[in-house]
Amino acid sequence: MKVEPINRTDTGPGNAPAPSARSNGAHVAVRGLTHTYRRSDGPVLSDISFSVEPGEIVALLGRSGCGKSTLLHMVSGLSMPSSGEVLMNGNSVRAPSPRWVMMFQAPSLYPWMSVAQNAALGLRFTQRRYEIATRVPEVLDLVDLGGFADRNAQELSGGQQQRVALARSLAPKPEVLLLDEPFSALDAFTRRNLQQDVRKIARGLGLTLMIVTHDVGEAVRMADRVLVLDANPGRIASDIPISLSDADRNGGNDAFQREHTRLMQTYSDIAQVPGTQA
Amino acid sequence: MSAAADIPQRSPMPGLGRARGAVNALLGIGLLLVLWWIGGEMIARNDDLFAFASFAPAPTLSRLAELVASGAVIDMSLPSLYRVGMGLALAAAIGVPVGIAIGRIAILREITNVPFQFLRMISPLSWMPIAVMAYDTWDGAIIFLIFVAAVWPILFATAAGLRRIDPAWLKVARNLGANPFHMLFVVILPAISVDILTGIRLALGVAWVVLVPAEYLGVTSGLGYAINDARDTLDYASLGATVVIIGVIGFFLDFTLMMAIKKFNWVRSDA
Numbered sequence A: 001m002k003v004e005p006i007n008r009t010d011t012g013p014g015n016a017p018a019p020s021a022r023s024n025g026a027h028v029a030v031r032g033l034t035h036t037y038r039r040s041d042g043p044v045l046s047d048i049s050f051s052v053e054p055g056e057i058v059a060l061l062g063r064s065g066c067g068k069s070t071l072l073h074m075v076s077g078l079s080m081p082s083s084g085e086v087l088m089n090g091n092s093v094r095a096p097s098p099r100w101v102m103m104f105q106a107p108s109l110y111p112w113m114s115v116a117q118n119a120a121l122g123l124r125f126t127q128r129r130y131e132i133a134t135r136v137p138e139v140l141d142l143v144d145l146g147g148f149a150d151r152n153a154q155e156l157s158g159g160q161q162q163r164v165a166l167a168r169s170l171a172p173k174p175e176v177l178l179l180d181e182p183f184s185a186l187d188a189f190t191r192r193n194l195q196q197d198v199r200k201i202a203r204g205l206g207l208t209l210m211i212v213t214h215d216v217g218e219a220v221r222m223a224d225r226v227l228v229l230d231a232n233p234g235r236i237a238s239d240i241p242i243s244l245s246d247a248d249r250n251g252g253n254d255a256f257q258r259e260h261t262r263l264m265q266t267y268s269d270i271a272q273v274p275g276t277q278a
Numbered sequence B: 001m002s003a004a005a006d007i008p009q010r011s012p013m014p015g016l017g018r019a020r021g022a023v024n025a026l027l028g029i030g031l032l033l034v035l036w037w038i039g040g041e042m043i044a045r046n047d048d049l050f051a052f053a054s055f056a057p058a059p060t061l062s063r064l065a066e067l068v069a070s071g072a073v074i075d076m077s078l079p080s081l082y083r084v085g086m087g088l089a090l091a092a093a094i095g096v097p098v099g100i101a102i103g104r105i106a107i108l109r110e111i112t113n114v115p116f117q118f119l120r121m122i123s124p125l126s127w128m129p130i131a132v133m134a135y136d137t138w139d140g141a142i143i144f145l146i147f148v149a150a151v152w153p154i155l156f157a158t159a160a161g162l163r164r165i166d167p168a169w170l171k172v173a174r175n176l177g178a179n180p181f182h183m184l185f186v187v188i189l190p191a192i193s194v195d196i197l198t199g200i201r202l203a204l205g206v207a208w209v210v211l212v213p214a215e216y217l218g219v220t221s222g223l224g225y226a227i228n229d230a231r232d233t234l235d236y237a238s239l240g241a242t243v244v245i246i247g248v249i250g251f252f253l254d255f256t257l258m259m260a261i262k263k264f265n266w267v268r269s270d271a
């Protein structure tokens, strides 16, 4: 896998968040966020507060149904919380914006368009058509799909489609990337490649990255810090830094194993004792 | 692995498949002509029916050749094509937006469901007396009847297409800054173009069927009028020729829409 991100900032040591002065990423703050879908079910998320530094990569780890997707949708502005707020660089998020882009489990490409047309959507929607000619080849190169511009989106494999979705998200130069289990439908090998590449790209661009996952390995490979979520109602049960160099994140070494075991321990303690049960 | 093997192919030998299709199509046409000829022979030999003998292939086809040579075929078809075209255009102009609205807005769908299903089941020709009273011109009345026949397939196909749209497509568009104009023209309409065209194709089938009886009334032009006129003047060769013209034009209109559907269809059959 030869991915050469455009290095606008130094990648820095593996575990340190990129310093804000050199980062293109936004500061994300979630303040007292509570959400209830149906009153009879009680709140899905309860009084969640945390912040993410510019350029930091944070994983939200939690069991299925604990409200991870709900939380990420609210950070993106695609839906609004019952109470509490999300701040991007101190400004309240009230609507979705190409400055903080969400990626989903399915690539959700438009099948009637070519790869390049899909990647250009954000620029087209925001009246930046003049950037398309230079920016789209740039992001396709970044995700290692330089030769695929004119292919139909449907002709690509699942992993390649998810790369196109990544290019589509990156084209408008977002400050925050929000990933909702984007690799869970891929085979283990493709998933590893994408995990590495996404971390590398986000680092290279200095993006703030939040990734939702229920895979401990994914959290250890990708994140500088892991927020473990409790279920019923969802709240942050633990905030764990991952101290690994980029080289150690590929797994198969003691440092990785140590972090993995430590996180797994915390995660299973939390996951097995749901908040509302005795 | 040769380079050719990388190119996706629909059938192992597409050339052969196409040739076989053409041969079978010709076979079908031949069969129809034979049945027609047998029918003509039977009519000619029947003492009660022999007056209708010019309905057989030979007199019909020679009259058809005359109609084509003199250009009369164009004079009789154009008014009909105009009425069907206008009726379909109106049906699309109303059916597509309403279909999109009821496909997107659940409450609208629930409110309109029973009335629309009820209206849809009423034969368009039942509106004939009302149409004749409501419109000053025969053309207006006929276009109205065609509209009534054509609007339902378009409306329901559009609504069904809309409900099959992946909600994530809309979420992606919203996230990337799409305004309502983009939503409609970059996402929704391309996504359901095939559904709309399929609706129009169904509508055309119904409209073309309704056209002829609608043109029996009042008007003095068009294919339906030509049929009626030929019957009144006992000119059965012309009657047969007109029937052939109606069939041929209908076939080609349908074929054109089928090709358009093929062109706009973004679903790869082998994906």
Ligand SMILES: Nc1ncnc2c1ncn2[C@@H]1O[C@H](COP(=O)(O)OP(=O)(O)OP(=O)(O)O)[C@@H](O)[C@H]1O
Pocket: A037, A038, A044, A062, A063, A064, A065, A066, A067, A068, A069, A070, A071, A214
């Ligand atoms: N639109 C909705 N209406 C009502 N309830 C919802 C809605 N969306 C989610 N929920 C409920 O909220 C809870 C959290 O859902 P959410 O999708 O956020 O979980 P998740 O952590 O992302 O799970 P997974 O790992 O399976 O994706 C679930 O109990 C779910 O049933």
Ligand SMILES: [Mg+2]
Pocket: A068, A069, A070, A180
């Ligand atoms: Mg989820």
